Amino acid sequence: MKVTVDTERCIGSGMCVYSSEEVFDQDDDGTSIVLRPEPPAELWDAVRRAVDRCPASAIKATP
Amino acid sequence: MSESVHTLAAMPTERRPGCPFDPPKELIEAREQSPLSRFTFADGHQGWVITGFDLIRQVMADPRFSSRKEFMSHHPTIDYSGYEVPPAPPGEFLLMDDPQHSRYRKPLVGKFTVRRMRLLTERIEQVTAEHLDAMEKAGPSTDLVTAFAKPIPAIVICELLGVPYEDRGRFQENIDKFLGGETSDEELIAAYTATQEYLAELVAAKRASPTDDVLSDLTDSDLTDEELRGMALILLAAGFDTTANMIGLGTFALLQNPEQLAALRSEPELADRAIEELLRYLSVAKTFMRSALEDVEVGGQTIKAGTMVILSMNTANRDPERFPNPHVLDLDRQDGGHLAFGHGIHQCLGQQLARVELRVALPALFRRFPTLRLAVPAEEVAVRPEMADIYGVKSLPVTWDA
Numbered sequence: 331m332k333v334t335v336d337t338e339r340c341i342g343s344g345m346c347v348y349s350s351e352e353v354f355d356q357d358d359d360g361t362s363i364v365l366r367p368e369p370p371a372e373l374w375d376a377v378r379r380a381v382d383r384c385p386a387s388a389i390k391a392t393p
Numbered sequence: 394m395s396e397s398v399h400t401l402a403a404m405p406t407e408r409r410p411g412c413p414f415d416p417p418k419e420l421i422e423a424r425e426q427s428p429l430s431r432f433t434f435a436d437g438h439q440g441w442v443i444t445g446f447d448l449i450r451q452v453m454a455d456p457r458f459s460s461r462k463e464f465m466s467h468h469p470t471i472d473y474s475g476y477e478v479p480p481a482p483p484g485e486f487l488l489m490d491d492p493q494h495s496r497y498r499k500p501l502v503g504k505f506t507v508r509r510m511r512l513l514t515e516r517i518e519q520v521t522a523e524h525l526d527a528m529e530k531a532g533p534s535t536d537l538v539t540a541f542a543k544p545i546p547a548i549v550i551c552e553l554l555g556v557p558y559e560d561r562g563r564f565q566e567n568i569d570k571f572l573g574g575e576t577s578d579e580e581l582i583a584a585y586t587a588t589q590e591y592l593a594e595l596v597a598a599k600r601a602s603p604t605d606d607v608l609s610d611l612t613d614s615d616l617t618d619e620e621l622r623g624m625a626l627i628l629l630a631a632g633f634d635t636t637a638n639m640i641g642l643g644t645f646a647l648l649q650n651p652e653q654l655a656a657l658r659s660e661p662e663l664a665d666r667a668i669e670e671l672l673r674y675l676s677v678a679k680t681f682m683r684s685a686l687e688d689v690e691v692g693g694q695t696i697k698a699g700t701m702v703i704l705s706m707n708t709a710n711r712d713p714e715r716f717p718n719p720h721v722l723d724l725d726r727q728d729g730g731h732l733a734f735g736h737g738i739h740q741c742l743g744q745q746l747a748r749v750e751l752r753v754a755l756p757a758l759f760r761r762f763p764t765l766r767l768a769v770p771a772e773e774v775a776v777r778p779e780m781a782d783i784y785g786v787k788s789l790p791v792t793w794d795a
């Protein structure tokens with residue numbers, strides 16, 4: 331799985347960090363940062379949750 | 394296309410007796426019929442009510458639906474004919490669209506990140522413990538709203554913004570009036586003016602001698618005093634009332650669901666999921682509105698430019714297509730997601746703060762008072778009217794074995 335965030339769309343809600351702190355973090359401006367662009371399989375559920383919850387549809391996870 | 398569209402005849406004004414946590418039955422029935430219903434506003438405007446989870450997410454994520462205050466020119470129950478709704482004052486970004494909205498939201502998001510809010514945990518624990526100590530010292534029984542639910546979030550948001558807590562007497566009551574749904578127009582205007590005066594002094598003080606807080610940080614930018622006042626007002630109002638109602642109503646809901654409360658007590662690791670479920674189940678921020686800027690297809694219907702839609706968030710958070718057994722409080726519910734903090738560009742800025750506050754306050758309350766119970770029959774607990782923007786209990790008389 332490959333994870334990317336469109337930082338232009340991101341509104342800094344923190345939902346992705348809340349879903350998985352292993353995969354996401356926020357910078358000083360609150361914008362999402364992908365810590366693990368190719369997360370291991372055990373984190374895929376959490377990533378899918380982040381994709382579903384992101385209020386700005388800013389996260390993409392491609393298989 | 395529109396032959397068989399469901400119509401909601403009127404916005405319900407009451408919940409069913411004995412069901413203070415459930416949306417009014419008219420709205421639940423509307424959702425059973427259709428995720429969107431036609432609805433005629435008080436002035437005759439032909440608009441819509443959305444009760445479906447997916448459709449509300451779609452509308453909140455779509456920039457063709459505006460939050461601008463001046464477009465909210467129809468009201469579900471008050472006839473606004475002949476009255477022009479003014480645009481939101483500078484800084485009150487909840488009722489603006491981008492790019493204006495992001496001018497104000499952007500400088501704030503970095504101050505409300507998951508990480509920063511978690512750093513407040515210890516301080517929130519301390520404030521919570523102080524209030525529990527005071528309750529214990531005073532002995533049973535008490536009104537949980539004044540003794541616990543209100544002061545904790547109020548102290549936290551004041552400290553974060555840099556508002557002296559001693560000053561709260563000058564604006565807390567006024568803010569309650571904006572949101573409680575039981576205030577006359579004259580009172581509202583007086584409350585708004587008094588709050589503006591207070592905030593003007595506060596902003597001036599922060600400019601003159603900045604301290605280590607969000608408001609002072611914001612003075613180091615191109616934001617004007619008027620804009621800072623508007624931003625401070627939104628933050629205070631949102632920070633005061635919402636979490637407080639979640640604590641008050643959440644306590645009531647847990648006391649009414651003793652087996653769920655017992656599960657929370659015996660499995661503290663349930664707490665994070667339990668808070669999400671309480672947010673879903675109670676949806677205290679229950680109704681929002683949007684106005685279509687152009688014709689938009691939603692759920693097979695065309696919502697015409699200039700038409701208003703009412704988003705019934707609490708009904709959508711009970712959507713059976715999204716949540717199995719939606720009307721059951723199930724603290725162990727997995728992966729539901731919810732709309733309690735909204736969706737799209739306005740999604741709650743303070744949500745990570747609210748999560749930490751709830752996560753600390755509710756379990757601590759039940760740990761300290763294992764025998765906590767209502768001091769009056771449940772039917773006698775006074776709840777806010779359906780008109781209120783934010784739902785909750787007005788007071789919650791509780792007692793315990795000392």
Ligand code: HEM
Nearest residue numbers: 486487631632635636639678733734735739741742743747
């Ligand atoms: C459990 C408590 C809370 C709930 C249920 C809640 C709910 C919401 C909802 C549903 C919205 C979206 C409004 C819309 O789309 O029109 C919102 C926006 C907002 N909330 Fe909260 N909120 C809570 C706590 C807080 C706290 C503690 C703060 C304090 C900082 C806060 C600050 C805001 C702000 C500033 C906005 C406007 C964001 C924007 O327009 O971009 N909220 N809240």
Ligand code: SF4
Nearest residue numbers: 340341343344346384
């Ligand atoms: S959930 Fe979406 S909007 Fe929120 S911080 Fe993450 S990427 Fe940004």
